Amino acid sequence: MKINFLMILVLALTFFLVGCGDDNKANENAVKAESNKNSGSATIEEETVAKAIPIVPDNDVIANDNFSNLQLNDVTKPVYDKYTIWERQEAGLPMELPPITNYTEGKIAYLTFDDGPDNKITPIILDILKNYGIHATFYVCGNMVEKNPDVLKRIYTEGHAIGNHSYNHVYKELYPNVDKFLKQISDTDEIIKEFIGVRPLIIRTPGGRAGMWTPDYEPMMTACGYVEHDWNVSVEDATSKKPTPQEMIYFVDEQTNKQLKDNAAIILMHSKEDKGNTAAALPGIIKVLVDKGYTFGVVTPMTPQPW
Numbered sequence: 126m127k128i129n130f131l132m133i134l135v136l137a138l139t140f141f142l143v144g145c146g147d148d149n150k151a152n153e154n155a156v157k158a159e160s161n162k163n164s165g166s167a168t169i170e171e172e173t174v175a176k177a178i179p180i181v182p183d184n185d186v187i188a189n190d191n192f193s194n195l196q197l198n199d200v201t202k203p204v205y206d207k208y209t210i211w212e213r214q215e216a217g218l219p220m221e222l223p224p225i226t227n228y229t230e231g232k233i234a235y236l237t238f239d240d241g242p243d244n245k246i247t248p249i250i251l252d253i254l255k256n257y258g259i260h261a262t263f264y265v266c267g268n269m270v271e272k273n274p275d276v277l278k279r280i281y282t283e284g285h286a287i288g289n290h291s292y293n294h295v296y297k298e299l300y301p302n303v304d305k306f307l308k309q310i311s312d313t314d315e316i317i318k319e320f321i322g323v324r325p326l327i328i329r330t331p332g333g334r335a336g337m338w339t340p341d342y343e344p345m346m347t348a349c350g351y352v353e354h355d356w357n358v359s360v361e362d363a364t365s366k367k368p369t370p371q372e373m374i375y376f377v378d379e380q381t382n383k384q385l386k387d388n389a390a391i392i393l394m395h396s397k398e399d400k401g402n403t404a405a406a407l408p409g410i411i412k413v414l415v416d417k418g419y420t421f422g423v424v425t426p427m428t429p430q431p432w
Contacts, residue, residue: 204425237263241263263286288424
């Protein structure tokens with residue numbers, strides 16, 4: 126009964142979103158077209174170039190129609206879907222993922238960065254990761270993608286994983302109302318797909334699911350095919366501690382001294398304009414993890430839960 130109720134809720138929300146979305150989008154397009162015609166500020170050709178979708182990186186896995194290709198033996202391959210959840214529903218395709226066995230081979234560190242992409246710190250982090258030949262996972266917000274689509278495209282084309290971190294990260298608009306949460310996630314999917322042609326299957330709840338999700342969140346997210354991951358290691362860069370780079374390195378060192386579940390260190394960091402210390406700490410964090418025998422992976426549906 127609960128799943129039936131949840132699917133009814135999904136269906137109702139779908140009709141609301143599709144109905145309103147089409148009318149609003151038509152109006153917006155008409156206004157933009159008239160504005161461009163009058164101002165001559167942007168040609169159709171210029172807009173086409175600006176919105177050009179990057180070629181899918183060779184290392185990526187794009188989910189097939191029934192999700193049967195997501196059981197991987199390579200922890201470095203990002204996973205995406207070419208359909209949004211509403212496109213899957215409209216086409217009669219599965220929305221919920223099949224059972225997937227978690228990847229638990231060896232000690233894997235997952236460097237994850239929330240709240241971006243911005244145009245100041247995220248590029249610095251990308252430069253550092255490129256220098257070390259390491260791929261990470263960026264949980265992005267829809268409103269930040271709208272401001273910095275070229276940075277999102279760079280994250281994608283350089284082989285990193287992209288996750289969905291809601292549209293605006295505003296707690297009072299995300300909790301405790303599951304349909305508003307789902308709307309922000311699905312809206313952000315649409316925004317991401319507009320710029321890179323695919324959407325994530327992985328999400329991260331702003332603030333973490335503990336204390337934020339009521340019991341109906343997880344069944345809804347599962348029914349819609351999303352996999353949520355929190356973290357088990359943090360550099361504390363979003364807390365009142367305001368740690369120095371050296372303190373962040375120390376936090377990672379201390380928290381990875383203990384045995385972590387499934388030998389997976391899922392490390393919470395942030396990539397936005399006030400996180401210069403995080404970027405400065407990153408080389409030292411990588412060194413600590415390498416010295417402890419960790420290799421690096423990206424978060425996918427087969428990534429184990431941190432707890």
